[in-house]
Amino acid sequence: MIQLKGLSKAFQTKTQTVTAVDNVSISIDEGEIFGIIGYSGAGKSTLVRLLNKLETATSGEVTIEGESITSLKGQSLRSARQEIGMVFQHFNLLWSRTVAENIAFPLEIAKQSKQERSKRVQELVNLVGLEGREDSYPSQLSGGQKQRVGIARALANNPKVLLCDEATSALDPKTTDSILALLTDINKKLGLTIVLITHEMHVIRKICHRVAVMESGRVVEEGPVLQVFRNPREHMTKEFVRQITEPEEDASEIVFNEEETGVVVQLKFLENKAEQPFISKVIRQFDVDVNIIQGKISQTQRGSYGSLFIRIKGSSEEIDKALAYLREEEIEAEVMERA
């Protein structure tokens, strides 16, 4: 639905040219939540602004539903923008307007009649769960409520695409989760395509279907969230994935107690394997003892996955058999070296 082809954006400063976005090509499907992750300065904010031409591309093309955004100008660009909602990190609400008036603002821009506006505003207020706050001013709202207004406003003109520019980065973890739940809900209810940029892997894991990892202007890795989490190829991706998947301590920090026998094994689960009773099966079928050291399981939009450190004790034959069984069940089992 959204195609980026060889998209680049360079900024000219007095002394040098800074390439913020460097030859990016991505294809985003209709109805999916596509995440773009990167550290600040990676060019993701610029990239998302190229999608509605808030920034003009130096080269390359953006098409949304076959319409080339990069070549639009004037009135046709403004009409196209009305079909692309955008949510901001700092909400960017008009403080001089009430909640209802803020949500009505894009409808005024689209020159809708007063009656249509008030009807639509009420629908949106209900959709984002702000009933009773219609006449409050933004300064009277909490961060999460402000972002709900921002989302309602972005959805007012029934856009095809919703762009989220660090929409949860200014919010506390609990509020972040409620906003993410709202976005997932909207995605399911309205079938809306969402492009979301963030520096928090947590956000990607929670709601995205696919993810692109950006580093200094380029997309270094791209794919379904579960696959990227399972098999991060690039160093940058591994760093992000480690933020939430690996247990707090790194594998290397696990205490290898010399007096203990057996081997330490790291198990990596994928898809729904994490929800099946493998450990008890291993204990029942083989003559081994299993001791759980530590582990973590994460939920994503398309299933859960995780990693678990266990110590298997028993004869080396039985241990090998147990490992073979796990591998047969498509669980990655890696024997950790003694430090």
Add this chain to the structure above:
Amino acid sequence: MLNTWMEEINWENMWVATWETLFMSLIAVAATFLLGTILGVLLYLTDKGNMWENKPVHTVTAAVVNIFRSIPFIILIILLIPFTTFLLGTMLGPSAALPALIIGAAPFYARLVEIGLREVDKGVIEASQAMGASQWQIIQKVLLPEALPSLISGITVTGITLVSYTAMAGVVGGGGLGNLAYQEGFQRSNNEVVFVATVLILVIVFILQWIGDVWTRQIDKR
């Protein structure tokens, strides 16, 4: 004693002068608000990084504003005599003071408007652009409403300056309380007239300040 003290005052003249001062101030405030806002918006929009970024226009506007803002008002009145006579056929009376009052105050107010507009969150302007707002819609629905408290408190300050300008204009024949205090009071050594005229000007200033404060507080939802 109070009776004899006030007997020297021609109250009819005093009221006429008060109305003249009010008339000059109100018309000048309204015109200054309009002209200053237009100039201020122009200064803001043509500045670097804004919607109509245009260095020549910005530089010329800024220069004109700075020049007229810097000329002492009493000299500006004299400089504008030919212009006023051409425009109104006379340079006497309250109406004749208006061109000088407006030209003197509008550049000052334009700067206040510019400062107020600069305080409008750039993110809000970006959000409006992302919604497909036209430039005119952004000016009318975002910039001016978001800067309104600054615009109101700015016009209050300018209005008070204008009241004191009317007194100066009075000295060179503009009418109003300044003229009365100077001609009937100072030149005829009638200190009571000077005193009453001063009190009336103070009352006007206080009322103006009060209206401005209340209004600003009411619309400021930040």
